[in-house]
Amino acid sequence: GQQLNQSPQSMFIQEGEDVSMNCTSSSIFNTWLWYKQDPGEGPVLLIALYKAGELTSNGRLTAQFGITRKDSFLNISASIPSDVGIYFCAGREGSQGNLIFGKGTKLSVKP
């Protein structure tokens, strides 16, 4: 089935560093979502994007809906140990239909 290309697959960073990850698709999406999954838990929504070019922040997290509508970026500033987890992007072509998920970026933060 169709999948998003999410990169990097994993990251090992020092506390206080900034983090960037992205997703690209061959399809044009109307919705981009970013989720975080803590160990042993279900994914939790971080940021939702609905318009091309949209830039949205949630605390230290900032996500952008790419102008081409085929990509999205998530940045985390000044990382802290509780940022550890797996980050997933997801996209959808319309207001109905299934979400397509990236394979995730596993983030590790050294104190």
Place this chain on the structure above:
Amino acid sequence: NAGVTQTPKFQVLKTGQSMTLQCAQDMNHEYMSWYRQDPGMGLRLIHYSVGAGITDQGEVPNGYNVSRSTTEDFPLRLLSAAPSQTSVYFCASRKEYTQETQYFGPGTRLLVL
């Protein structure tokens, strides 16, 4: 609102056994879905439903059945469990025909021996 709930949290089965994973939501969401999560594979869609009485297959439906008799509940059935079905299963829901986001349950960890 309890959101999306799943039971059981953990389950061990022997090959060939059957079981039902329960999922319920109290947000009056039309759309409900089941995913499985395996290392390095991300979230793969098993089955989904856009309303009571309507179900459809996702990316990896083989070995699983679903039904949607009510808006609130969307059980996933394994008729004859296989070791390849060892995974973490997530249920999710959202309102359909809107841009509202999708919410996940806490997951069921299944081990098939």
